[in-house]
Amino acid sequence: MAQLWGGRFTKETDQLVYRFNASIAFDQKFLKQDIEGSMAHVGMLGRQGILTQEEAGSLIRELKRILAEVEAGTLEISDQYEDIHSFVEAVLIERLGDTGKKLHTGRSRNDQVALDMRMYIRMEVAQTDDLLKELLETVLTIMKEHTDTIMPGFTHLQKAQPVTLAHHMGAYFEMFKRDRQRMRDIYERMNYCPLGSGALAGTTYPLDREDTARALGFYGPSLNSMDGVSDRDYVIEFLSALSTIMMHLSRFSEEIIIWNTNEYQFVEIDDSYSTGSSIMPQKKNPDIAELVRGKTGRVYGALLSMLTTMKGIPLAYNKDMQEDKELTFDAVDTAKGCLALFNGMLATVRFHKERMRKSAALGFTNATDAADYLVNHGVPFRDAHGLIGRLVLYCIEKNCAIDDLTLEELKAVSPVFEEDLFEAVSMEACVNKRLTVGAPGKEAMERVIAIEEKYLEEAVFPGTDWEERLFL
Numbered sequence: 001m002a003q004l005w006g007g008r009f010t011k012e013t014d015q016l017v018y019r020f021n022a023s024i025a026f027d028q029k030f031l032k033q034d035i036e037g038s039m040a041h042v043g044m045l046g047r048q049g050i051l052t053q054e055e056a057g058s059l060i061r062e063l064k065r066i067l068a069e070v071e072a073g074t075l076e077i078s079d080q081y082e083d084i085h086s087f088v089e090a091v092l093i094e095r096l097g098d099t100g101k102k103l104h105t106g107r108s109r110n111d112q113v114a115l116d117m118r119m120y121i122r123m124e125v126a127q128t129d130d131l132l133k134e135l136l137e138t139v140l141t142i143m144k145e146h147t148d149t150i151m152p153g154f155t156h157l158q159k160a161q162p163v164t165l166a167h168h169m170g171a172y173f174e175m176f177k178r179d180r181q182r183m184r185d186i187y188e189r190m191n192y193c194p195l196g197s198g199a200l201a202g203t204t205y206p207l208d209r210e211d212t213a214r215a216l217g218f219y220g221p222s223l224n225s226m227d228g229v230s231d232r233d234y235v236i237e238f239l240s241a242l243s244t245i246m247m248h249l250s251r252f253s254e255e256i257i258i259w260n261t262n263e264y265q266f267v268e269i270d271d272s273y274s275t276g277s278s279i280m281p282q283k284k285n286p287d288i289a290e291l292v293r294g295k296t297g298r299v300y301g302a303l304l305s306m307l308t309t310m311k312g313i314p315l316a317y318n319k320d321m322q323e324d325k326e327l328t329f330d331a332v333d334t335a336k337g338c339l340a341l342f343n344g345m346l347a348t349v350r351f352h353k354e355r356m357r358k359s360a361a362l363g364f365t366n367a368t369d370a371a372d373y374l375v376n377h378g379v380p381f382r383d384a385h386g387l388i389g390r391l392v393l394y395c396i397e398k399n400c401a402i403d404d405l406t407l408e409e410l411k412a413v414s415p416v417f418e419e420d421l422f423e424a425v426s427m428e429a430c431v432n433k434r435l436t437v438g439a440p441g442k443e444a445m446e447r448v449i450a451i452e453e454k455y456l457e458e459a460v461f462p463g464t465d466w467e468e469r470l471f472l
């Protein structure tokens with residue numbers, strides 16, 4: 001074991017304590033961010049005259065080299081170091097001697113780790129936004145193709161009124177669009193730089209916090225050093241937004257699973273996204289959708305853990321906060337994986353339009369429209385509701401749809417019915433008469449599709465140019 005803080009200690013750390021305390025197994029995930037943060041810090045120390053330009057220059061060169069070597073596999077991150085920060089510093093000292101020892105001037109691991117985590121999450125927020133955008137593109141493609149594809153809309157999982165597949169997909173478009181907006185909100189709030197907060201009370205060195213904030217692509221420095229080192233709100237916000245994404249994906253998965261059953265057969269999941277059974281040769285299972293649904297719990301768990309971890313922490317930094325990493329990394333990797341796989345599954349799913357249409361036609365989904373027909377001919381709505389209820393009962397006995405009845409049978413229930421009833425309650429009419437904004441009628445749907453298309457073109461994630469700006 002190699003640690004940064006041996007001076008005050010007279011005994012070696014117990015081996016178990018060391019392992020319990022160490023975070024290198026997981027914080028090596030943000031080596032790149034750690035190095036970028038150090039480069040910005042050291043560059044600023046040079047410009048401020050706290051280090052010489054030469055010292056700063058050689059530290060920056062060596063930091064870049066360390067990253068390149070680790071990425072190339074020629075330098076191994078050894079678990080004899082407590083964390084990734086100690087590892088990088090130790091390599092610098094080994095290679096640069098006293099200059100290496102100057103890296104940590106005017107900095108604490110508390111503001112260092114606060115910075116690394118913030119930069120890592122910032123990148124993940126942007127990547128999640130990208131994946132959401134790709135999913136929205138798939139959803140919109142389906143919407144455009146299926147403004148005429150009639151299917152039953154459900155309430156209580158009972159057939160309710162006919163809608164179209166475009167309309168059903170449009171609901172998910174709205175959900176994932178809001179998820180993207182949440183990514184943007186989080187980004188806007190979190191994009192302030194904690195570097196320079198020191199351990200908790202800033203530092204006595206004349207640091208230029210504006211300089212490091214700018215170099216690292218932040219809007220500016222955070223305004224309170226105690227908050228700077230101990231704020232993990234943005235992690236909680238991100239986990240909350242990821243949980244909402246997973247909830248949406250899980251609902252969508254549940255529908256795909258139901259639609260893919262023998263009973264529904266609304267869709268067929270592509271072979272490449274299905275799995276078989278070890279014993280039942282006929283099976284083609286929707287495992288991907290089930291796994292997405294199943295993994296939702298993991299992401300919710302991370303949110304709850306993080307909320308609980310933070311709730312009792314007095315200001316400022318406490319070691320509890322090290323717990324933010326593993327569960328957040330797992331939640332992000334899980335959610336991103338689910339977004340990508342769900343997108344692939346959705347893009348290749350086959351929709352059985354005929355089955356959907358038949359299901360809508362045979363489910364009395366036009367009963368409301370039949371009642372509306374009577375209302376339009378002067379029957380009070382409540383009476384119309386009762387009459388159509390009786391008609392439905394009669395149809396159930398005969399095992400047919402309302403528009404399968406003869407005009408005579410209809411007139412036996414209400415003399416108001418005329419030949420034009422058949423047209424009025426056709427599936428197409430039921431859908432296409434619904435033309436208010438947000439309704440499934442083809443014209444209304446096409447207007448919405450145009451709005452969504454424009455949104456996809458115009459909504460770009462705010463300045464991720466930090467990706468190119470670093471390493472200048």
Ligand code: ARG
Pocket residue numbers: 023027083109110113317319321322323
């Ligand atoms: N591994 C620590 C973490 O993840 C780094 C910060 C250490 N700071 C300290 N005062 N022990 O939070």
